[in-house]
Amino acid sequence: MNIFEESKKYIPGGVNSPVRAFGSVGGEPVFIERGKGSKIYAVDGKEYIDYVCSWGPLIHGHADDAIISEIEKALKNGTTFGAPTKLELELAKKVVNMVPSIDMVRMVSSGTEAVMSAIRLARGYTKRDKIVKFEGCYHGHSDSLLVKAGSGALTFNQPSSPGVPFDLAKYTLIADYNDLESVKRLFLENKGEIACIIVEPVAGNMGVVLPTDVFLQGLKEICENEGSLLIFDEVITGFRLSPGGAQEYYGVIPHLTTLGKILGGGLPVGAYGGKREIMEMISPVGPVYQAGTLSGNPLAMAAGLANLKKLEKSFYIELRKKSEYLWNGFRENCKSLGIDYAFNSIESMACMFFCSGNVNSFKDALRSDTKKYAQFFHGMLERGINLAPSQFEAMFVSSAHSYEDLDYTIKTHYEVLKSIK
Numbered sequence: 001m002n003i004f005e006e007s008k009k010y011i012p013g014g015v016n017s018p019v020r021a022f023g024s025v026g027g028e029p030v031f032i033e034r035g036k037g038s039k040i041y042a043v044d045g046k047e048y049i050d051y052v053c054s055w056g057p058l059i060h061g062h063a064d065d066a067i068i069s070e071i072e073k074a075l076k077n078g079t080t081f082g083a084p085t086k087l088e089l090e091l092a093k094k095v096v097n098m099v100p101s102i103d104m105v106r107m108v109s110s111g112t113e114a115v116m117s118a119i120r121l122a123r124g125y126t127k128r129d130k131i132v133k134f135e136g137c138y139h140g141h142s143d144s145l146l147v148k149a150g151s152g153a154l155t156f157n158q159p160s161s162p163g164v165p166f167d168l169a170k171y172t173l174i175a176d177y178n179d180l181e182s183v184k185r186l187f188l189e190n191k192g193e194i195a196c197i198i199v200e201p202v203a204g205n206m207g208v209v210l211p212t213d214v215f216l217q218g219l220k221e222i223c224e225n226e227g228s229l230l231i232f233d234e235v236i237t238g239f240r241l242s243p244g245g246a247q248e249y250y251g252v253i254p255h256l257t258t259l260g261k262i263l264g265g266g267l268p269v270g271a272y273g274g275k276r277e278i279m280e281m282i283s284p285v286g287p288v289y290q291a292g293t294l295s296g297n298p299l300a301m302a303a304g305l306a307n308l309k310k311l312e313k314s315f316y317i318e319l320r321k322k323s324e325y326l327w328n329g330f331r332e333n334c335k336s337l338g339i340d341y342a343f344n345s346i347e348s349m350a351c352m353f354f355c356s357g358n359v360n361s362f363k364d365a366l367r368s369d370t371k372k373y374a375q376f377f378h379g380m381l382e383r384g385i386n387l388a389p390s391q392f393e394a395m396f397v398s399s400a401h402s403y404e405d406l407d408y409t410i411k412t413h414y415e416v417l418k419s420i421k
């Protein structure tokens, strides 16, 4: 029996996170044995150039020597204490130094946990219950965030998963990305009741969708006027777009920020941070409860620290050069094939949508031909290039990708697009 079939007997769907099961592209997932640099190696020995990079964390590629060596050092001292360590202080200082909005930070173990905790904090701080999120943005799988807009005649929003109480979903208001009017309308209808707006400053979970020039600043102004908090969910964009994430890149400083993915250098870490006055609402200083047995885990802190230490300004210049080389190659391919697919990119993240015109919103993204994407995905995979098994995800370039990798990828991109045209 193959590994996938056997896994399905013991693990729901054979996977520990649903998108890995290839549901939206068909076929069977590749089981990975190891990774090094830009490459991953499957259990059958096949080699792939990897642009998933574990969905973002691996900005230095797989099994980076410096990170592995720091994890090994920490490992020898013990894997967990449930008591404070110096490594936590060091990583906290590093994060505070790098991310403009963060005066104080609390470590947790996943992006989901970071966002869930930041929302609780925003509610506790403002003494309000409602929150605003944008359709198409993903913030992990906590109850308050698994909510979608009620369609047609439905007044209230709907849980997007069974198990989320309808009564809880009512507190999550849904706006349209890049549409400030839709946000203003919600604030008018819910005067004095909205604790926070949570947003991916660059959306990375509906493909890649960039904010318009006025969007992020507009959200900040609405929050300031209404006594609400602005939360940037920088789980993807943090340390990806610049040392200080999207907030530094766009010069818009939110009240709270959530981090994950790159922060942990490949180990399970999330964090939330912000203004001191707000962060001091968290227990044990303040009344808002949040805790974790493995929070600030020494292996995870060591990996995160080694990871962030390599993120100098010059690092981003090199990474941008590589990324632009690849993105330009893709754009040229489309041009010479006479294909007008939307292609959104920023720094080292990008997404090609299988539709024409611009993609500036979730509705635009939904115009994509996902069947075509599935063909493209499998064409690339067969030729040794690993992309996300879904149209609505980003692809990531790491510093470990070589120009040889990029040239092969550009050439293959052309061949595959041509074959499915």
Ligand SMILES: *Cc1c(COP(=O)(O)O)cnc(C)c1O
Pocket: 110, 111, 112, 113, 115, 138, 139, 140, 141, 200, 204, 205, 233, 234, 235, 236, 260, 261, 270
């Ligand atoms: C991945 C992601 C999360 C959830 O992080 P997990 O570590 O998977 O729980 C939250 N927000 C954004 C923007 C993400 O991309």
